[in-house]
Amino acid sequence: MSSLLLNKVVCITGASRGIGRACAVEAARHGATGLVLHYLGDDATTKEMVALSAEVESTFPGAKVAFVPGDIADPATAAKIVEVGVAAFQRIDVLVSNAGICPFAEFLTMPHATWERTRQVNLDGSFYVVQAVANQMKAQTPQGGSIIGVASISALVGGEFQVHYTPTKAGILSLMQSCAVALGKYNIRANAVLPGTIATDINKEDLADDDKRAGMVKRTCLGRLGVPDDIAGPVVFLASDLAKYVTGASLLVDGGLFVNLQ
Structure with a gap:
């Protein structure tokens, strides 16, 4: 087992599935001893969280899980x-x-209502949890920590059916940049990860169109869509002391989709 996050306490929102779940497993693999895992709290995510907690604690005996249900849009x-x-x-x-x-x-x-709910969950929810955790990081001894906002390649480009979504992801990127400035004095780093097209539940229906899926694969330099643990590795890097002088940065993790003009 790696020790990149040895004895660290890692908090992850939206942890029951997809990228959040992969980040939880990877954090435990790299030595995190405490995982604070948030999930929505409906029947589906509750079952997922119970299974994830059991998996983590049995696979990585040094890791303990505390989980918290709730609507992230509620402060x-x-x-x-x-x-x-x-x-x-x-x-x-x-x-x-x-x-x-x-x-x-x-x-x-x-x-x-679609615009409002998307903004409330994605951007308002990020603000609320970042502010709350940053206050804890400031108060604790030793002071400090690492905050990673999961934005998206959609923070940089547009999408016909994502006019409500792309501004929220651009907002998360900007939030991390400003938090890096505001929180550096407390030894708190803030960075953004920008996933490309990652096959998760969030785009399952969209990628069910075989032609669209094939087109998205073709646009990547690596010739495949991303999977959740493709994001978990970069997140662990930004969380660890390997990135101790990295703050205000944005890490594009997209298999080369953004640069592949032709």
Whole structure:
């Protein structure tokens, strides 16, 4: 087992599936002893979280899990995440702000409720949890930590059915940049990871179109779509002391999709 995150307490939002789940497993693999895992709390994510917790604690005996249900768009959820994390492990060293949604929708007919809910979950939720955890990182001894916002390649480019989604991901990128400036004095680093097309539940229906899926694969330099653990490795790097002088950065993890113009 690697020791990159040895004795670290890692908090991950949206951890029951996809990128969040992969980050939880990878953090434990690299030595994290405490995992504070947030999930929505409906029947499906509750079952997923119970299974993930059992898997992590049996596979990595040094890792302990505390999990927190709740709507990330509610600021009370962020406060609860910190409360549970500190009660279980006395501190939080790493935050991976990952929870997000992308209900694909046509722009001109999009209900305002779709815009509002996407913004509330993706951007408001990120702000709330980053602020809450940053206050804990400032207060604890030794002071400091690493905050990683999971943005998207969509922070840099547009999408016909993502007019509500891309601004939220651009907002997360900007949030991390400003937090790097605001929090550096407390030894808190803030960075963004920008995944390309990763095969998860968030785009399962969109990628069910065989022609579209093939087109997305062809656009990558590596000739495949990403999978969740393709993101987990870069997240562990940014969380670890290997990245101790990295803050305000954005790491594009897209298999070469962005640069592949032709």
